[in-house]
Amino acid sequence: MREIVDILSVLTSEAKLVWGEKGLSISVVDGSHVALLSATIGDECFETYEVEPVEIGLDLQKMRDLLTLAGPSDLVEMDYDDAVGAINVRVGEVLMILRGIDTSTMDNPNQPNLEFKSKATIGSEKLSRALRAAKFVGGEVDLSMDKNQLAVSVTVEAGEGVNVKFESGELSELVCASPTHSTYSLQYLGELTKKLAGGFTNEVSLEFEEKYPLRLTWMSNDGGARWTYFLAPRIVND
Known part of the structure; x- marks a missing residue:
């Protein structure tokens, strides 16, 4: 509990x-x-x-x-x-x-009904470490994916940045029909993944596309509990 x-x-x-x-x-x-x-x-x-x-x-x-x-x-x-x-x-x-x-x-939120063409499954500790590093530099993180890798990166105006890449061999699953990327706030994402890496679950699946919410899914309690997390994208108008 x-x-x-x-x-x-x-x-x-x-x-x-x-x-x-x-x-x-x-x-x-x-x-x-x-x-x-x-x-x-x-x-x-x-x-x-x-x-x-x-x-x-x-x-x-x-x-x-x-x-x-x-x-x-x-x-x-x-x-x-x-x-x-x-x-x-x-x-x-x-x-x-x-x-x-x-x-x-109290709110009665419903999960958005979305279909994604990209998915990566990664160790929770690896994801948490990458996002903690990103938060050292900025408040938003760029996620990108292609058929070969998942990348976590941040670049700020001062020239500082963080770039973490996970090749397909480091991931349990990598499906990506075409290269995609999107930007998300680290306000909740960093703290959430830190807790997941603290023994809550071994792996987390990420699904995202440009201007789409990020969807994280994971299992706990030996598969008896299923969790889903959605995070709205950060969109900058031209």
Whole structure:
């Protein structure tokens, strides 16, 4: 649960958790609506899963604070009291009662239905390192791809720059019908990939085209959870 809350907190301070018979689904956007993160987490990812379908609005910061008390072997138990709208969260011997947030006021973002002609799958640590290097120089990153490589680069007016190239042999997958590139903000991207590289997932797939959103996809919990992240492109008008 700590990893789920940490990833969601990159974009937002609150989230609607949709608990279904077969698992948990979540979809959140940042305040400026340039980034969207969705997850489908199967019931097999939980030690015990006994749920009647319900939507719960959760304050992520309060949940993060509580989860700092959890040791490596501690289980996190959540129980929702629908009668009073309270979430009972137990970590070890600690029981905390959180008030649920009214979900009727929360966004219901939908994933854009896009088809991409290019895709690269890369180790999460490699991607995170390249984006951290890019952030040393600027606030935006240029992503480019052709049939031979994926490149991460930044160039600023002062003449400084970063250029990181991953040849096809360094990637688990590289599909690119024709060379393509696009530019994206590092505001959320750098922090997100840093968390992914911290043991959350081994690989991340990138899909992008010029003036299209960036789509990242990855799996966690031994394939039981699927995550999708969209980021709007940076477009400069001529």
